[in-house]
Amino acid sequence: MLGTSASGTGPERLAFGILGPLQVQGPHGPVRIPPGRQETIFAALLLEANRVVSTDYLVDLIWDEDPPDTARTQVQICVSRLRKILAEAGLTAAIATRPPGYRLETGDEELDLTVFNRTVGEARVLVKEGRTAEAAELLRSVVDLWRGPCLSGVASEALRTKALRLDEDRLAAIETHLELELGLGRHHQLVGEIGRLVHEHPLRERLRAQYMLALYRSGRQAEALDAYRAGRDLLVEELGLEPGEDLRLLETAILSGDPALQPDARPREPVAEPPRRAPAYREEKPHQLPADTADFVGDPGLTGAVADALGTAGRAVPVVILVGRPGVGKSTLATHIAHRLGDEAFPDGQLYCDLRGTSTEPVAAKEVLGRFLRALGIPGTVIPDSTDERAEMYRTLLATQRTLVVLDDAAGESQIAPLLPGSGNCAMLVTSRARLTGLPGARRFELDVLDVEQSIDLLRRVVGPERTDREPQAAVALVRAVGGLPLALRIVASRLAARPHWSLASMVQRLADERHRLDELAHxxxxxxxxxxxxxxxxxxxxxxxxxxxxxxxxxxLPGWLAGALLDDDRPRPADLLEALVDVQMLDVVAVEPTGEFRYRFHEIIRMFAREQLAEHDSPAARRAAAERMTGGWLALAEQAHRKIYGGDFTVLHGRAPRWRFPDGYAAELLADPLDWMDREHVNLVAAVDQAAQAGLDEACWDLATTMVSLFEPRGYTDLWERTHQRALEAVRRAGSERGTAALLASLGTLHLNRRQPALSRAYLDEALALFDRLDDRHGAALCLRDLALLERLSGRDDRALELYELAMRDFDRVGDIVGRAIVLTQSVPIVDRRGEGERALARLEEALAIYRSVGYSGGEARALRRLGQMLLQRGEAVEAEGKLAEALALVRAGGDLIGESHLLGNLGELHLALGRGERARPFLLQALAIREQIMDADGAAAIRRELDGLPEAPGGPDPLRAALPEG
Incomplete structure (x- = not known):
């Protein structure tokens, strides 16, 4: 077995170990990785787990400077054998092929290095929060993951260098927990341990300083000074150096008996606040960068200067702006540098957004802030509406983090200013065609074209060294013909690579002819x-x-299936159609779908060029037909996603717009997690609503907008909800579509009900209901009546609310919307219960619960269970109530509903309080408080603190409390 992590990862889940000899543990015991090439490749993949390792790097790793012609094939064979080993061992980790190489995909708790890095990050946060004892305990436990020198036994000098860096990280973690423990007054207990470490690592000055301090605080001043002199003699003898300033100043302080050397706390252990277990919902740190360029070529001096400028932490946020003309490689360089800095310089992650500053509609700062806040773990339902409040929340979250923010293609300062972090721990990297002189303190780097040597290097990488070296003069002429512009050079080089029978000289001539044809353009x-x-x-x-x-x-x-829809091609893997465009650099691969298919992006210049060609060669009818198929594809997927979430076409209206038919099984694969798919694609879905409006596809426009409420409502995308609906409303009114108008008005009524704007909500709902009544659309009428009933209930008018609920339920029954009926049953329960009809209320809940379960709508099931648990508690049936609330808690956790989780944790705490079980209530309330604090809900957190303040002190300190925490 490989060990146990500090955060509770059992050895049975820790499948891979590199912190020591390479070890693999399968469900049935140890798994042998053959020594040699397979072991080296597997070790390299583990060191970069969940990141792409290029095939070229693996080739260099095995053969150094002289790989055989079959090197790449041999790497493929090794990877194939490793996949077979993992599969036969029953391990869930997989080696995926991802351009330009491979990625080993492991879970958060499967690799000891991942556990170590995460735990060190958690300890860093605890230190910032003043929870020193907990931080020290975490660090002390996690260094035990080491079973010896990292990757000992793996025969690779290149990997050994990386392994030594990790061994250094272990020593740094040891030194840090010793420093924290010394601050807690534990010097007596630490003297022997630090002494042994100094003996093992005699040249580490930080360890020696800690040893001196522990000796001095233990009343052993002479021994502390002897330790200094022994260290000084060794440094002079071994390295010819005097001790560093810190060690010399410590010697002086010991000699003078400086009071500052005494600990803040004497040996008595301070009582820590009750432990707050990391909640189950906690998201991973964001890694939003596009893929790095495998054959990157650039100025090493410039690359190093930009990286250094970003890595300089201080009071002010380091801001670097890469400026240059189109095609000069700003985005490529920014992405390359961000990957190069990675987790080492910015351990809390990287945020990325393409601001689309050169498009007709650049992305607003408010929208970017919303994206970033969600990536940082804030649920959409608590993200503020105003840009200023979002910026404040964003700066607060980043205040204790080291995060890199990358903003590509910025239009101007006003787009960037709200996105600046407030702490010098973070850094910002911006690309723009404008110089952005209005950002104080920013460092600007002008990107120029590649010089001849760099251009030839890039040409050799794309076309091949043999062809390039065979025509050296033509290669230089080709470089000069494109002016050293990286984008242009990549395009013509890729064209040559696709035509091996073309000479470089012929390409120079072709390019010269083309340039003469376009001689009216700027250079x-x-x-x-x-x-x-x-x-x-x-x-x-x-x-x-x-x-x-x-x-x-x-x-x-863009997803790969768009190619099939646009060409009306029904092949099983439509993304295959795009490979030819990728090969000639007209399209970039930037990410990978969970299904394994790629995602693509246009360079903005290429998009503009393609649109010019579209206008020139394709008729308006052909363009409209393609747009209809594309929008039909988005609509088909959104419709199926809604069905999977709700168990059918319930609580939603659809129009007559055609859907594009996907190849058999394709949509099901994409929509394995339907809400997650909608979230990943929400930018494209919103863009599709705009495109449908522009193309006059009003039916598809309103249908897609209202279907997306399946995402907007649970994730709190209220600004996008309003934006898409207002855009669609313009389109349907222009087209004279009454049903589309009514559907959008009804949905806007629901939006403003969610925003707690009853007057606005009622106005929209009344107008929508009048239209539905005129059309005799009972399904639409039922949706309006349901929301109008809720408005009455919230206003305290129970009789009118119940009357409207009954009308809504009658209409839902008429059209066969059983989930609509169940929602009405659930919402009406408080009114029925207040009237003293408890049995009738329970019967309504039981019926609603049966409906939700029959269709698999977990969101409705959780709400009904919560209400049922509250009612059972009121009736004195505590055991049954606890069971229902626990079921609901499991459902909301599985669905990632943080707000629902905090509510249910609070309910469970209240249940135990009502039964006089204060100590059983405390851990539930603490977890609810942790969620409220993380999502920055000040009011909710204050309410929970008031409940906690009324509890008696926990006996026995933190340890019994930790054991009492409920499993998450």
Whole structure:
């Protein structure tokens, strides 16, 4: 077995170990990885777990400077054998093929290095919160994951260098927990332990300083001074150096008996606040960067200077702006540097957003803040509406973190200013065509074109060294023809790579002819446009058409299925159609779907070029038909996602817009987690609503907008809810669609009901109900009546509310919407119960619960269970109530509903308080408080603190309390 992590990871879950000899533990025992190439490759993948390792790197790792021609094939064979070993051992980890290489996908608790890094991060947070004893305990336990020198026994010098860095991290963690424990007054207990460590690592000055301090505080001043002299002699003898300033100052302080050397706390252990277990909902730190470029070429001096500027922490936030003309490689360099800095410089993650500053509608700072807050763990339902309040919450969250913020293609200072972190621990990297001189303290780096040597290097990487070296003069001429512009060079080089029978000289001539044809353009634009025209014209007709049609999509990152929809091609893997465009650099691969398919992105210049070609070669009717298929694809997926969430077409209205039919099984694979899919694609879905409105596809427009409420409501995307609906409302009113108008008005009524704006909600609902009545649309009427009933209930008018609920239920029954009926039953229960009809209320809840379970709608089931638990508690049936509340808690945790989780934890705490079990109530209330504090809900947190303040002190300190914490 490999050991146990500090945060409770049992050895049975820790499948992989590199903190010592390489070990793999399967469900049935140890798993042998053959020594040699397979062991080296597997170790390299584990060191970069959940990140892509390029095939070129693996080749260099095994063969150093002279790989055979079959090197890449041999790496593929090794990976194939490793996959087989993992599968036969029953391990869930998988080695996925991801350009430009492979990625070993492991769980959070499967690799000892992952556990170590996460736990050190948790300890860092505890220190910042003043919870020193807990931090020290965490660090002390996690260093025990080491079973010897990292990756000992793996024969690779390159990996050994990385392993030594990790061994250094272990020593740093040891030194840190010793420093924390010395601060807690534990010097007597630590003297022997630190002495042994100094003997093992005699040149580490921090350890020696800790040893001196422990000796001095234990009344052994002479021995402390002897330890200094022994260390000084060793440093002089071994390295020819005097001790560092810190060690010399410590010697002086000991000699003078400086009072500052005494600990703040004497040996009595301070009573820590009750432990707050990391809640089960906690998200991983954000890693939002696009993929790095495998064949990156750039100025090492510039790359190093930018990295250094970002890594300089201080009081002010380091801000670096990369400025340059289109195609010069700003985005590529920013992504490369951000990956290079990675978790080592910014252990709390990287936030990324393409601001689309050069498009007609740049992304607003308010929307970016919403995205970033969600990535940082704040549920959408508590994200404020105003930009200023979002910025305040964002700065507060980042205040104790080291996070890198990367903003690509910024339009101006006003777009960036609200996104600046407030702490110098973080850094911001921005790319822009503008110089952005209004950002004080920012460092600007002007990107120039590649020089001849760098350009030739890039050409050799794309075209191949043999072809490039065979025509050295033509290679230089080609570089000069594109002016050293990286985007243009990549495009023409990829064209050459796709045509091995073409000479470099012929490409120079073709490019010269194309440039003469475009000689009215400015130099930089001309270079790119000439390269694009040359590559575009040389593509087969189908690929040219796909490139043109793909420009219809407005989203920043595009899924592969769009190719099938745009061409009306029903092949099983429509993303295959895009590979030819990737090969010639007309499209970039930037991410991978959970299904294993890739996601793509246009360079903005290429998108503009493709749209020009679209206008020139495709008729308005052809463009509209393609847009209809594309929108039909989004609508089909959104509709199926709603069905999977609610168990059918319940509580939603649909129009007559055509859906694009996906290949068999394709949509089901994409929608394995329907709410997660909608969340990942929400930017594209919102863009599709806009595109449908622009194209005059009003039926698809309102249908897609209202279907997306399945995401907007539970995740709190209220600003997008309003934006899409107002956009669609313009479209349906322009088209004269009464049903679409009514559906959108009803949904806007629900939105303002969620926002606690009853007057506005009622106005929308009344107008929608009048339209539905005129159309005799009972399903739409039922949705309005349900929400109007809730408005009456919230206003205290129970009789009118119950009357409207009965009307809504009658209409839901008429159209067969059983989930609509169940929601009415659930919402009406408080009124029925207040009237003293407890049995009738319980019967309503039981019926609603049966409906939710029959269709698999877990959100409704959790709400009904919670209400049922509260009612049972009121009736004195505590055991049954606790069971229902615990069931509901498990459901909301599985669904990632933080607000629901905090409510239910509070309910369980209240249940135990009502039964006089204060100590059983405390851990539930503490966990509810932890959620409220993390999501920055000050009012909710204050209410829970008031309950906690009324509890008696916990006997026996923190340890019994930790044992009492409920499992999450």
């Amino acid at each position: 930089g634009e001309m270079t790119v446009r000439a390269s694009l025209s040359l590559t575009h014209d040389g593509l087969p007709a189908q690929h040219r058409r796909l490139l043109r049609l793909l420009s219809l999509a407005d989203g920043p990152v």
